[in-house]
Amino acid sequence: MDLEIELRVDGTEHRLTVDTRTTLLDALREQLGNTSPKKGCDHGQCGACTLLLDGRRVLGCLAPAVAHQGADIVTAAGLADGELHPLQQSFIAHDAFQCGYCTPGQIVSAAGMLQEAGAGWPSAAAKDLGATDVVLDDEEIAERMSGNLCRCAAYANIVPAIAEVAHR
Amino acid sequence: MRPFRYERADEVSAAVTTLVRDPEAAYLAGGTNLVDLMRLEVVTPELLIDIRRLTSDRIEELPDGGLRIGAAVPNSDLAADPRVRRRYPVLSQALLSGASGQLRNLATTGGNLLQRTRCPYFQDITTACNKRTPGAGCSAMEGYQRDMAILGASPTCVATHPSDMAVALAALDAVVTVAGPASERRIRLTELHRLPEADPERDTVLARGELITGVELPPPHSALRSRYRKVRDRASYAFALISVAAALEVTDGAVRDARIALGGVAHKPWRATTAEATLRGAPATRESFLDAAAAELSAARPLPGNAFKVPLARNTMVATLLELLEEAR
Ligand SMILES: Cc1cc2nc3c(=O)[nH]c(=O)nc-3n(C[C@H](O)[C@H](O)[C@H](O)COP(=O)(O)OP(=O)(O)OC[C@H]3O[C@@H](n4cnc5c(N)ncnc54)[C@H](O)[C@@H]3O)c2cc1C
Ligand code: SF4
Ligand code: FES
Ligand code: FES
Numbered sequence: 410m411d412l413e414i415e416l417r418v419d420g421t422e423h424r425l426t427v428d429t430r431t432t433l434l435d436a437l438r439e440q441l442g443n444t445s446p447k448k449g450c451d452h453g454q455c456g457a458c459t460l461l462l463d464g465r466r467v468l469g470c471l472a473p474a475v476a477h478q479g480a481d482i483v484t485a486a487g488l489a490d491g492e493l494h495p496l497q498q499s500f501i502a503h504d505a506f507q508c509g510y511c512t513p514g515q516i517v518s519a520a521g522m523l524q525e526a527g528a529g530w531p532s533a534a535a536k537d538l539g540a541t542d543v544v545l546d547d548e549e550i551a552e553r554m555s556g557n558l559c560r561c562a563a564y565a566n567i568v569p570a571i572a573e574v575a576h577r
Numbered sequence: 578m579r580p581f582r583y584e585r586a587d588e589v590s591a592a593v594t595t596l597v598r599d600p601e602a603a604y605l606a607g608g609t610n611l612v613d614l615m616r617l618e619v620v621t622p623e624l625l626i627d628i629r630r631l632t633s634d635r636i637e638e639l640p641d642g643g644l645r646i647g648a649a650v651p652n653s654d655l656a657a658d659p660r661v662r663r664r665y666p667v668l669s670q671a672l673l674s675g676a677s678g679q680l681r682n683l684a685t686t687g688g689n690l691l692q693r694t695r696c697p698y699f700q701d702i703t704t705a706c707n708k709r710t711p712g713a714g715c716s717a718m719e720g721y722q723r724d725m726a727i728l729g730a731s732p733t734c735v736a737t738h739p740s741d742m743a744v745a746l747a748a749l750d751a752v753v754t755v756a757g758p759a760s761e762r763r764i765r766l767t768e769l770h771r772l773p774e775a776d777p778e779r780d781t782v783l784a785r786g787e788l789i790t791g792v793e794l795p796p797p798h799s800a801l802r803s804r805y806r807k808v809r810d811r812a813s814y815a816f817a818l819i820s821v822a823a824a825l826e827v828t829d830g831a832v833r834d835a836r837i838a839l840g841g842v843a844h845k846p847w848r849a850t851t852a853e854a855t856l857r858g859a860p861a862t863r864e865s866f867l868d869a870a871a872a873e874l875s876a877a878r879p880l881p882g883n884a885f886k887v888p889l890a891r892n893t894m895v896a897t898l899l900e901l902l903e904e905a906r
Binding site for chain 2: 410412428429430432451452459462465466471472475522530533538539552555557
């Protein structure tokens with residue numbers, strides 16, 4: 410079954426016809442030519458497809474596009490605004506990748522994660538569940554980013570890359 | 578994935594009627610479990626009814642001091658809610674220990690409760706599974722058993738329920754509100770999921786078409802001092818091997834009240850009523866905690882591949898209760 414939907418992707422409005430089976434990830438990659446989000450597993454297990462959906466980080470591979478009619482989507486490509494986003498700069502400065510396949514997902518996820526921490530959301534690493542000021546130490550960053558796997562295991566540089574932006 | 582039609586429901590009664598009439602229809606919430614199972618062709622609905630706008634996405638105070646959680650409340654919002662963090666810490670902790678930040682943002686309260694088992698054979702349509710195909714046999718009997726049940730299983734199915742949130746809700750005496758073809762009904766969380774018995778294809782007591790509208794939490798009482806502890810094969814982003822949700826009230830060195838539920842051990846969140854009864858009135862000591870855990874687990878019937886879960890469950894229960902005791906000091 411085909412349905413017509415509208416999506417705003419990285420600031421640009423699109424009207425497109427999708428099969429109900431099309432996920433947001435496939436709509437972006439296959440129909441809109443935005444290959445910034447990656448397909449790692451297609452089962453919600455790796456985080457390579459992470460997008461900001463109406464400001465929140467989600468997985469594009471488990472979200473049917475028809476269920477997100479009118480959504481505002483930001484990909485790693487759209488985070489750069491004239492110049493690279495601070496997280497993108499920090500990933501380069503810290504050499505926080507090897508093959509780079511997980512990197513757009515890591516960066517979008519980190520952007521969403523920093524907003525969550527800024528809003529005082531706790532994580533499973535919280536020592537005080539009631540604390541409203543989140544201190545993003547390495548343990549907190551690792552826990553909050555645990556939905557993003559890196560097959561090259563660049564974690565040792567990903568955590569400091571995010572920490573640098575978090576502590577600014 | 579098989580082709581399907583998609584509709585957004587505007588009215589509860591219409592959605593319920595569609596599901597009752599059409600055996601090929603299914604409810605869609607966040608989709609984080611359903612879409613995956615459709616891709617694996619474990620389930621093959623021909624019509625998805627999007628119900629996210631049908632139920633509340635708000636958390637409201639109840640007159641008795643409890644909370645009502647709408648079925649559409651995302652897992653992340655529920656975990657971060659200041660009232661939940663303060664009054665029901667075990668619930669926040671359970672949610673935060675499950676899945677990932679991205680998944681929790683899409684996953685809903687109703688969908689979390691009704692997520693299907695992660696038994697690898699259930700998810701693999703090339704293998705025999707009684708839960709998928711009644712009468713086909715159970716591949717786990719001679720197969721991978723690490724994640725399987727040690728309590729309340731049957732020869733037809735040894736799967737576990739994967740939800741962390743549901744374990745906390747079981748310890749908290751939560752009640753699920755459900756809209757059905759007849760009328761609204763209320764089901765105790767501990768009675769929502771069922772044991773496999775001879776018909777493991779049924780995860781819950783819900784009738785066809787019944788829609789979860791929300792979850793109600795009674796006033797906190799001893800939940801104020803409550804905790805969730807999850808043991809798994811990696812530090813984060815993995816399902817529980819064993820988990821314990823517990824609340825403990827101690828006066829003058831004796832246990833006044835204890836609420837304990839276990840995850841990863843059964844086809845449903847396992848309320849440890851035997852352990853609770855053993856603890857009530859007993860001295861609040863490590864010995865009592867060990868006795869209580871042993872009493873609960875005397876009913877355990879592990880498989881060859883998961884016998885380690887019995888001592889693991891015991892130790893996790895004792896450690897969680899000791900932490901709560903320490904907190905009470
Ligand atoms: C990689 C991965 C790791 C995960 N790890 C964990 C974990 O560690 N712990 C954990 O607890 N969970 C974990 N999850 C599971 C996750 O919590 C569930 O997928 C999620 O909670 C389901 O919610 P949903 O809204 O997306 O449900 P959906 O996928 O939309 O629906 C799930 C089921 O519930 C039914 N349904 C949904 N809402 C209602 C309603 N209101 N009334 C009646 N029926 C309804 C649907 O028809 C469907 O059958 C993990 C998932 C993934 C993909
Ligand atoms: S344990 Fe249950 S879900 Fe797993 S294969 Fe056996 S019948 Fe299927
Ligand atoms: S591709 Fe979406 S989580 Fe792996
Ligand atoms: S850099 Fe290769 S997967 Fe992360």
